[in-house]
Amino acid sequence: MDSNSSHRTTTPQDLEHSAAYTRLPDHPDSPASHRRPLKGLARVLLSLLFLSSLVALILYQDPHPQSKDNDGKRDLSTPLMSVVPESSMPPSRGVAQGRTAYHFQPMKNWMNDPNGPLYHLGWYHLFYQYNPDSAIWGNITWGHAVSKDLIHWLYLPLAMVPDHWFDSNGVWTGSATLLPDGQIIILYTGDTDDYVQVQNVAYPANLSDPLLLKWVKYEDNPVMIPPTGIEVTDFRDPTTGWYAINGTWRIAIGSKVNETGIALVYETTNFTSFEPMDGVLHAVPGTGMWECLDFYPVPTNSTNGLDTSVNGPGVKHVLKASLDNDKKDFYALGTYNPSTNTWTPDDPQMDVGIGLRVDYGKYYASKTFYDQIKQRRVLWGWIGETDNAGDDILKGWASVQSIPRTVVFDMKTGTNIIQWPVEEVEELRLNNTEYLGVELAPGSVVPLNITSATQLDISATFEVDEAALEGTLEADVGYNCSTTGASVRGALGPFGLLVIADDSLTEFTPVYFYISKDTDGSYQTFICSDEIRSSNANDINKRIYGGTVPVLDGEILSMRLLVDHSIVESFAQGGRTVVTSRIYPTKAIYGAARVFLFNNCHRSECHSIGQHMVDELGLYSPVPVG
Ligand code: DQQ
Numbered sequence: 001m002d003s004n005s006s007h008r009t010t011t012p013q014d015l016e017h018s019a020a021y022t023r024l025p026d027h028p029d030s031p032a033s034h035r036r037p038l039k040g041l042a043r044v045l046l047s048l049l050f051l052s053s054l055v056a057l058i059l060y061q062d063p064h065p066q067s068k069d070n071d072g073k074r075d076l077s078t079p080l081m082s083v084v085p086e087s088s089m090p091p092s093r094g095v096a097q098g099r100t101a102y103h104f105q106p107m108k109n110w111m112n113d114p115n116g117p118l119y120h121l122g123w124y125h126l127f128y129q130y131n132p133d134s135a136i137w138g139n140i141t142w143g144h145a146v147s148k149d150l151i152h153w154l155y156l157p158l159a160m161v162p163d164h165w166f167d168s169n170g171v172w173t174g175s176a177t178l179l180p181d182g183q184i185i186i187l188y189t190g191d192t193d194d195y196v197q198v199q200n201v202a203y204p205a206n207l208s209d210p211l212l213l214k215w216v217k218y219e220d221n222p223v224m225i226p227p228t229g230i231e232v233t234d235f236r237d238p239t240t241g242w243y244a245i246n247g248t249w250r251i252a253i254g255s256k257v258n259e260t261g262i263a264l265v266y267e268t269t270n271f272t273s274f275e276p277m278d279g280v281l282h283a284v285p286g287t288g289m290w291e292c293l294d295f296y297p298v299p300t301n302s303t304n305g306l307d308t309s310v311n312g313p314g315v316k317h318v319l320k321a322s323l324d325n326d327k328k329d330f331y332a333l334g335t336y337n338p339s340t341n342t343w344t345p346d347d348p349q350m351d352v353g354i355g356l357r358v359d360y361g362k363y364y365a366s367k368t369f370y371d372q373i374k375q376r377r378v379l380w381g382w383i384g385e386t387d388n389a390g391d392d393i394l395k396g397w398a399s400v401q402s403i404p405r406t407v408v409f410d411m412k413t414g415t416n417i418i419q420w421p422v423e424e425v426e427e428l429r430l431n432n433t434e435y436l437g438v439e440l441a442p443g444s445v446v447p448l449n450i451t452s453a454t455q456l457d458i459s460a461t462f463e464v465d466e467a468a469l470e471g472t473l474e475a476d477v478g479y480n481c482s483t484t485g486a487s488v489r490g491a492l493g494p495f496g497l498l499v500i501a502d503d504s505l506t507e508f509t510p511v512y513f514y515i516s517k518d519t520d521g522s523y524q525t526f527i528c529s530d531e532i533r534s535s536n537a538n539d540i541n542k543r544i545y546g547g548t549v550p551v552l553d554g555e556i557l558s559m560r561l562l563v564d565h566s567i568v569e570s571f572a573q574g575g576r577t578v579v580t581s582r583i584y585p586t587k588a589i590y591g592a593a594r595v596f597l598f599n600n601c602h603r604s605e606c607h608s609i610g611q612h613m614v615d616e617l618g619l620y621s622p623v624p625v626g
Helices: 012-017 031-035 037-059 389-395 423-428 466-471 604-609
Strands: 008-010 109-120 123-131 141-147 153-160 171-178 184-191 197-204 215-217 249-257 260-268 274-276 282-284 290-299 315-323 328-337 342-345 364-371 376-383 405-409 417-421 429-439 444-447 455-463 495-501 509-517 523-530 544-548 557-564 567-572 577-582 594-599 611-620
Touching: 109 141, 109 184, 109 364, 109 376, 123 153, 123 171, 123 376, 153 215, 171 197, 171 249, 171 364, 260 290, 260 315, 282 342, 290 328, 290 364, 290 405, 315 342, 315 364, 328 364, 376 577, 417 567, 423 429, 423 455, 455 495, 455 594, 495 557, 509 557, 509 567, 509 577, 523 567, 523 577, 544 577
Parallel strands: 008 429, 109 171
Antiparallel strands: 109 123, 123 141, 141 153, 171 184, 184 197, 197 215, 249 260, 249 290, 260 274, 260 282, 290 315, 315 328, 328 342, 364 376, 376 405, 405 417, 429 611, 444 594, 455 557, 455 611, 495 509, 495 594, 509 523, 523 544, 557 567, 567 577
């Protein structure tokens, strides 16, 4: 790949004449058909028949194929694969594949939550839950890595290991607080020798060491133990501290009472003795245990980030909880009142755990930090595996971290945050290819001229024809990404991209918009990521992820995709809704991976949806780490 190559533009004509261009039924005449009408027509018809069948086979395949049980009845719950004789099953995926090129992951073994991210003396530090001995969870320590740009990382020795009674069953998740005098305080959960969750303090042995290699655990740990009324196994993951009032700092800890998720708050003046505050910061019935709380301010009139202690006019507070019950990260916007120490959601209908998700895909235990150098708030999140532990042990590693994302308040909608990959990721771009004005007819699949399409930064916009929208009276009310998927054709979708696809489309992951329209004329737009056909391997959990994305009047639909071998992070409408997929392709790997545009809506009105444009496609090179 040529990093200095000029931008190569492929016109719609190029696409149409490329051998693999597929268009369902009404393909316009090709030049050949003008020259030799009958043979040409026959050839076109035959190709169309072939391609239609191919696409039909691929795209329209039921994502949940039926199988027969012993009575000959259809068993809707059993995938077809499970009744295919062993010998004709597709081979399991090769476990060597799937390591990412520019996402953070350790050289080997298990990783989960990001911990204590911070910036200190020229380096970004990332700590993470890590098992140094195995590719499955256990013996949890704090792994440690540093970076100058949040993208290229150097691995450092373990920061903390379970070596005291107060953390001998695991040095669990925690956060860093930078004090105004330059001190760095880590608060983390220790799982004690007796399996009690307690909170501990640690600090750097030498603050003038930019790499913060050595960490000291406070001798009088633990500094917080489960209070009365809280189960000893429901008290974990302290947040970054925020300065409150009268010289006091506060931190929040996740817990639950029965099935009500709660955020407890402790107060301190010295980070060695902590007092529980009365009441809770917030509670939401039915949400279960809140793990990995995150609580931070966002300005409502600026795209900068704020230090965690900032509050006042023009500030909202994000409260994020990772729901242990279903392993999903939820957040809500609201107002923090330091006098009452309570946080109130802007919209109680969209409270924590029942409203907005940080990421609608495979993503959990996220945590932000304030980057004082670039004055931005940066979010990390854990992308886990969806295969089985046996495969993880075979491949020798498990999990990656998402690309760090800046977080800002959405000043246009006023109802959500915006997440966007940190700008440093753009420095990895090698080639930019534009496909301008590509029109997608209903049922079409258009290859983009990219080989080795495994490391991509794709920006795509889709202009939906007003006539199609207005001419459709009602479409897919009650639509839901997870129950339908790219194979289901609607009046106004799905349309988008097929990534990590092989040439013959035996494997691909569609990321797409789907528009539903209610009889009152209102629309809902969804961004979905469909893993059902992402791999020929059958020992993988494949899901269809997604959620709604706000689209304001006059906005065109846009998505940005970060593709990295086995990870697809999709950002819709500038990052209002984000969906991450973890996939395990067997054929669409390395040089065999391709990318396509597609439009799988079924009605003739779909013709007028057709203004689709991929306006940028950057290729990345593998990033050596370590
Ligand atoms: N992971 C940690 C806990 C946290 C959980 C243990 C969330 O502290 O609650 O590895 O993934």
